[in-house]
Amino acid sequence: MTDPTTLASLSSALADTVARAAPAIVSVHSHRSRASGFVWKPGLVITADEALADEGEIEIQFADGSRKQATIAGRDHTTDIALLRVDTDVAPVKLSASVPALGSLAVVVAADRGAATARLGIVSLSGPAWRSLRGGDIDARIELDVRRHSQQGGLALDASGEPFGMAVLGPRRVLTIPAATIERVAAQLETSGRIARGYLGLGLQPVRLDDGIGAMVMNVDKNGPSAAAGIRQGDVIIAVNDERLSGVRALLRTLGPQSVGRVVDVTVRRGGEPQHFRVTIGERPET
Template sequence: MSDPTTSILSSLSAALEGAVAKVRPSIVSVHSRRSRASGFVWKAGLVVTADEALAEEGDVAIKLADGTSRPATIAGRDHTTDVALLRFDSAGLTPVALTSRVPALGGLASVVAAENGNPTVALGAVSLVGERWRSLRGGDIDARIELDVTLRHRHEGGLALNASGEIFGMAVLGPRRVLVIPSATIERVAARLETHGRVARGYLGLGLQPVKLDDGVGAMVMSVDGAGPSAAAGIKQGDVIVAWNNERLTGVRSLLRSLGPDSIGSAVDVAARRGGEPVSFKLTIGERPER
């Protein structure tokens, strides 16, 4: 009589093997200056990888499982969502099919990445599932997904798969945990990078420093871009911003996080103090210049 446990494990193993085999033709290594990462073919001629793992300058190459390398160029990158897009000759490679479905908490998850072009796999579980959130850099991430899995730096940019083999995002290293950039975020950001080379962000033209006030917190204006929207509104160095659209400021970071793509062109009411006296401004958020 056969052991049912053995049968279940064999079936699970075969299912995982099949899921990995399906995505292997899409996985590559991304080599940039003193940096190694993983990536996947998003569309013909385009690879998505983790922006954080991509060098700021120098040549970029895509290394394949057969040991060959192909040159690549940066089509665009978005530091706030950790998505970078590369152009290269993807002949012989298969684009992935992403699912917008968010995985269930506690479900099995595997990360398929690459090491010098050779596919690698790590198995774990979905340890946290949450709502839409903003990254520390202000990026709009469609769902909070964390994995209980070991991930090396060179495996950042690998694909996150559920037990059915569906690709629900890209695995990256967050502070003390492995995060997943969901497929919905990848599709949205990569499409913008493909056509525009960047994702526009809101711009105030201010250098801000948090300050403690007797009745809360404020943001002191340390510098003003003379050609920026804040200067046009009349904000000056030394002003202390205390409220934004009639809501008390909770911190500089929260203010900057509100400057997403949808904020461009919107008018906001800014309450501040100048020399201890209240002042107010009507400010139209601009578009952050390319750096």
């Protein structure tokens, strides 16, 4: 039989963990969207980009019930991180770079109209770095067996109360954007308001070939890097750096922040004959 004092101690420890984190947790209201967020640095709030409306005013509601208008400092849809500026003196959260072990306890502290909420679960997957479907580099794969509710943008804590990431809603489970990713991306958003992405300057359409898959060039940015290299509309890309193309999406996912400035060898078929072009990947312009 479980010792009642053990359960009471666990309950008290979890309550203390939530209480310590709660003051830095906020509600984020934008248009018809509601999410949670947390104070990352003085005057800066992190929230989930997917839960943030594309237009309209943004209001932050704090734990003490006060409300203030916020502005977007930057957002990155590939890692689901948005950075907001707001006038506040709330003490920020100190994120931990540690990745929780598989099977360990986790608490997600979120907010509902300013009031803190908490949900307890376990780490159901703790794995290596991965790339999101939108092409974002995530430093660790952390999934939580937590009831899906309104955790979007909430703070994920381990059993010792260390915040290890931001909870977001995946297709079937609660995922965590780890602290290492948040620190890396948010620092760039704070500085420049955006994350640099690679740019070929091509509009591509997948085509099936007799010997595999290609990407037909449907349009070319005349001021882009591919035009400068000599690639034309109608060319069919079949390989990059001598690796056969596996699909247009796979190609686009390689155009992350680290790709800018890299020179790649692009093999195309033009009139049925292979040709090679050296393309210096540019930086995607703001749209």
